[in-house]
Amino acid sequence: MIEAVGLTKRYGDKTAVYNLSFQVRPGAVTGFLGPNGSGKSTTMRMILGLDNPTSGHVTIGGYPYRRLPNAPRQVGALLDAKAVHGGRAARNHLLSLAQLSGIPARRVDEVLGVVGLQDVARRRSKGFSLGMGQRLGIAAALLGDPQVLLFDEPVNGLDPEGILWVRNLMKSLAAEGRTVFVSSHLMSEMALTADHLIVIGRGQLLSDMSVKDFIAANSAGFARVRTPDTEPQLREKLAGALTEAGGHVLPEQDGGLRVTGLALPRISDIAHDTDVRLWELSPHQASLEEAYMRMTQGAVDYRSTVDQKEGLQQPLPPGAQPPMPVPGQGQPGWYAPPPPPQGGQPYAAQPGQPGPYGAPGAPGAGTPNPYAQAAPQAPQTAPGQAPAAPPAQPAPPAAQNPAQAPASAPAATPAAPTQPEDAR
Numbered sequence: 504m505i506e507a508v509g510l511t512k513r514y515g516d517k518t519a520v521y522n523l524s525f526q527v528r529p530g531a532v533t534g535f536l537g538p539n540g541s542g543k544s545t546t547m548r549m550i551l552g553l554d555n556p557t558s559g560h561v562t563i564g565g566y567p568y569r570r571l572p573n574a575p576r577q578v579g580a581l582l583d584a585k586a587v588h589g590g591r592a593a594r595n596h597l598l599s600l601a602q603l604s605g606i607p608a609r610r611v612d613e614v615l616g617v618v619g620l621q622d623v624a625r626r627r628s629k630g631f632s633l634g635m636g637q638r639l640g641i642a643a644a645l646l647g648d649p650q651v652l653l654f655d656e657p658v659n660g661l662d663p664e665g666i667l668w669v670r671n672l673m674k675s676l677a678a679e680g681r682t683v684f685v686s687s688h689l690m691s692e693m694a695l696t697a698d699h700l701i702v703i704g705r706g707q708l709l710s711d712m713s714v715k716d717f718i719a720a721n722s723a724g725f726a727r728v729r730t731p732d733t734e735p736q737l738r739e740k741l742a743g744a745l746t747e748a749g750g751h752v753l754p755e756q757d758g759g760l761r762v763t764g765l766a767l768p769r770i771s772d773i774a775h776d777t778d779v780r781l782w783e784l785s786p787h788q789a790s791l792e793e794a795y796m797r798m799t800q801g802a803v804d805y806r807s808t809v810d811q812k813e814g815l816q817q818p819l820p821p822g823a824q825p826p827m828p829v830p831g832q833g834q835p836g837w838y839a840p841p842p843p844p845q846g847g848q849p850y851a852a853q854p855g856q857p858g859p860y861g862a863p864g865a866p867g868a869g870t871p872n873p874y875a876q877a878a879p880q881a882p883q884t885a886p887g888q889a890p891a892a893p894p895a896q897p898a899p900p901a902a903q904n905p906a907q908a909p910a911s912a913p914a915a916t917p918a919a920p921t922q923p924e925d926a927r
């Protein structure tokens with residue numbers, strides 16, 4: 504098991520990871536998610552003893568990595584697939600790692616077979632494609648047949664066959680009782696691979712729960728309703744009746760309606776009572792991607808301005824803040840994001856009403872939220888709005904202790920060594 508307690512890492516005045524506590528348990532694939540720059544790699548490096556925490560600690564099986572007896576046999580890691588000597592043949596690269604850890608040469612050939620590189624084992628890795636490099640990094644991680652495995656973006660650059668292979672590999676490693684901790688930005692892939700999720704934003708814990716619970720906590724099911732295309736007035740009639748009955752109705756691009764707050768049989772009864780025929784009435788559950796986007800929306804540091812224009816970012820009413828995640832909690836009652844509107848802002852909330860996606864006010868209202876992004880153009884005092892956001896950077900509660908300044912390059916190196924960030 505990996506256990507982090509109050510893990511904090513500062514680089515000068517930049518807080519990369521702040522007060523992070525979590526456990527990664529054996530027998531499951533635990534996904535590690537967060538927007539760009541949220542501190543995933545920094546956390547992994549601290550787990551592997553490549554960076555020293557500014558405060559807090561992290562252990563593997565009860566030991567800090569550097570004090571683990573025979574660490575390369577217990578922990579395997581893929582942090583940066585490019586961190587290999589390109590002039591060396593793949594097999595020689597693995598052989599040198601094996602020799603350093605007292606691992607027999609036959610294991611090198613075994614792992615080359617496992618990752619499918621046996622035919623190119625004698626080729627120099629500098630000629631490898633991105634995907635072949637990833638496979639070599641995974642082979643290095645598997646070399647010591649370790650109980651604990653960390654993978655930072657393992658499917659990066661892999662083709663669909665390779666992605667499927669990694670998915671099955673992760674699952675089978677976990678099924679053997681190993682601890683598998685894997686970061687990824689590919690939500691659809693994580694939904695298929697991970698059992699449990701740890702989500703961070705701006706270095707802090709946003710969520711620690713099963714994939715199923717994460718989706719349930721950060722989204723709500725909705726019903727899709729379609730009335731006959733040939734009679735648009737029926738759609739308006741039904742939308743009015745559903746709203747009157749307490750439903751929350753959003754138009755969809757194809758002319759359908761997205762309804763929350765009413766059970767399917769009730770929607771059917773209302774349609775019947777108002778004399779509206781239905782062409783569709785179907786239940787829907789948000790995807791992991793939708794739930795993740797909703798959870799992390801307030802903790803994204805780098806966002807394209809084009810995304811907003813194209814509707815890839817959810818539209819908000821003028822002046823409103825993005826929904827604010829609450830560390831360690833889900834956000835019950837949030838609905839799956841609606842499709843991008845066809846121009847205009849059809850979902851604008853009325854002052855004093857819940858947000859356009861059914862968010863019942865700002866989650867965690869009254870609690871300072873370190874993740875909310877400042878929206879400089881937003882007026883802060885209009886009624887019915889989320890409260891003003893605190894500064895974008897998480898504010899450290901205490902001044903940094905000079906005695907705990909970031910350490911210099913560590914001596915220990917995991918199975919797939921990387922250049923320690925501190926040493927750069």
Ligand SMILES: Nc1ncnc2c1ncn2[C@@H]1O[C@H](COP(=O)(O)OP(=O)(O)OP(=O)(O)O)[C@@H](O)[C@H]1O
Nearest residue numbers: 514517519538539540541542543544545546924925
């Ligand atoms: N050696 C360093 N010196 C200064 N700042 C650093 C250093 N390493 C990381 N950071 C900063 O710490 C923050 C977290 O970076 P990190 O690489 O851990 O994020 P990440 O979640 O892995 O991002 P990505 O998903 O883009 O890989 C970033 O703001 C980054 O710029």
